[in-house]
Amino acid sequence: MVQVAVLGYGTVGSGVVEVLEKNKEKINLRANEELEVKYILDLRDFPGDPYEAKVVHDAELILNDPEVKVICETMGGIEPAYTFSKRALCSGKSVCTSNKELVAAHGPELLRLAKENQCNYLFEASVGGGIPIIRPMNYSLTAEEIDSIIGILNGTTNYILTKMDKEGADFEDVLKEAQEKGYAEKNPEADVEGYDACRKIAILSSLMTGKFVNYQDIYTEGITKITAQDFRYAKAMNKSIKLLAMSKETPDGYMAMVSPCLIDCDHPLYSVHGVFNAVFVHGNMLGDSMYYGRGAGKLPTASAVVSDVVDCARHLGKTVTCIWEEEGVRLIDFEQSKRRFFVRVKKEGMDKAKTLFGFSDIIEVMEDEFGFLTQVMTEAEFKEKAGKLPEMIDRIRVEE
Numbered sequence: 001m002v003q004v005a006v007l008g009y010g011t012v013g014s015g016v017v018e019v020l021e022k023n024k025e026k027i028n029l030r031a032n033e034e035l036e037v038k039y040i041l042d043l044r045d046f047p048g049d050p051y052e053a054k055v056v057h058d059a060e061l062i063l064n065d066p067e068v069k070v071i072c073e074t075m076g077g078i079e080p081a082y083t084f085s086k087r088a089l090c091s092g093k094s095v096c097t098s099n100k101e102l103v104a105a106h107g108p109e110l111l112r113l114a115k116e117n118q119c120n121y122l123f124e125a126s127v128g129g130g131i132p133i134i135r136p137m138n139y140s141l142t143a144e145e146i147d148s149i150i151g152i153l154n155g156t157t158n159y160i161l162t163k164m165d166k167e168g169a170d171f172e173d174v175l176k177e178a179q180e181k182g183y184a185e186k187n188p189e190a191d192v193e194g195y196d197a198c199r200k201i202a203i204l205s206s207l208m209t210g211k212f213v214n215y216q217d218i219y220t221e222g223i224t225k226i227t228a229q230d231f232r233y234a235k236a237m238n239k240s241i242k243l244l245a246m247s248k249e250t251p252d253g254y255m256a257m258v259s260p261c262l263i264d265c266d267h268p269l270y271s272v273h274g275v276f277n278a279v280f281v282h283g284n285m286l287g288d289s290m291y292y293g294r295g296a297g298k299l300p301t302a303s304a305v306v307s308d309v310v311d312c313a314r315h316l317g318k319t320v321t322c323i324w325e326e327e328g329v330r331l332i333d334f335e336q337s338k339r340r341f342f343v344r345v346k347k348e349g350m351d352k353a354k355t356l357f358g359f360s361d362i363i364e365v366m367e368d369e370f371g372f373l374t375q376v377m378t379e380a381e382f383k384e385k386a387g388k389l390p391e392m393i394d395r396i397r398v399e400e
């Protein structure tokens, strides 16, 4: 019997208990152990809940109980999750988490503590919700040199951009509707400004490099400036606009960013719609592979946490190898990263734009402006030229 404790009885935590109960037989068979939830930690009481009797308010009960071997940390945020996770790992209890903030900020330290105490710190649910991506990175792709990861890692923004694309709607209107339907948070900043996707690509980049990629070093731009007009241009070019989180090994070093990008209709990420997430990985032997599914939601995320619990139960007293050193990776100066840009300019800026950027084709979907695609250039070069073009309305990066 493996006793499990769940920290945080919110959406994901209650999902973990539900998954463990609903799929009990199969889960126990696969774990080769009987798993039982002994405690649920939450500040609140849950009168009438079938697990009411397991709810406790004092973390010490759990942390000091030698019978508890696995802890599901579904609290979110840094504290007290960080302190509880460290204490648990230091006493040899494995921790399975959905907490991307904590994993992105302290992953390598928590992995080291797990190794020092012959237990595990597993975080499948921290990226892409229910999509298995951490385990493929850590088990299935171990023969690969991974040189590129591009993900749609945020369901809220993908839902908003999909609606804008399909319905020609404006950002603010779709956001409001998404909030009313409960798809977007009342405070949507972490999603729409790209911070959530940034934490997730920091985790994947760290697994790709084996070293610590600090999320604070990743250039991050959200979707709040994307307009219905931008989508009219995208359509005219057979493209769409997606919030992409990417990490690439370039000849100049590692580049990571989160930004809205134009992608072509034949790009595998083009067809990832609505709340779905996908991660497109390139390895030097395998080539391209893509992982697709529900990137958020109670049961998909809980399923990923429980898959980690099973892994912990299979490896009691042993640490599953995960290469993520505490040493940091220096990313290339974002200003020196290269790409093409799509630019919208007022008609009166045509001559100046031509002289500055030297394009031959223009895209016209509105009367008083035009759009064009630049050659590949650095961010710094683009900024310098754009600074000389006050008629510029907008620019979007292009992913090819």
Ligand code: HSE
Pocket: 129, 153, 154, 155, 156, 157, 191, 196, 295, 296, 297
């Ligand atoms: N807010 C996140 C999303 C939830 O929209 O994808 C999962 O991390």
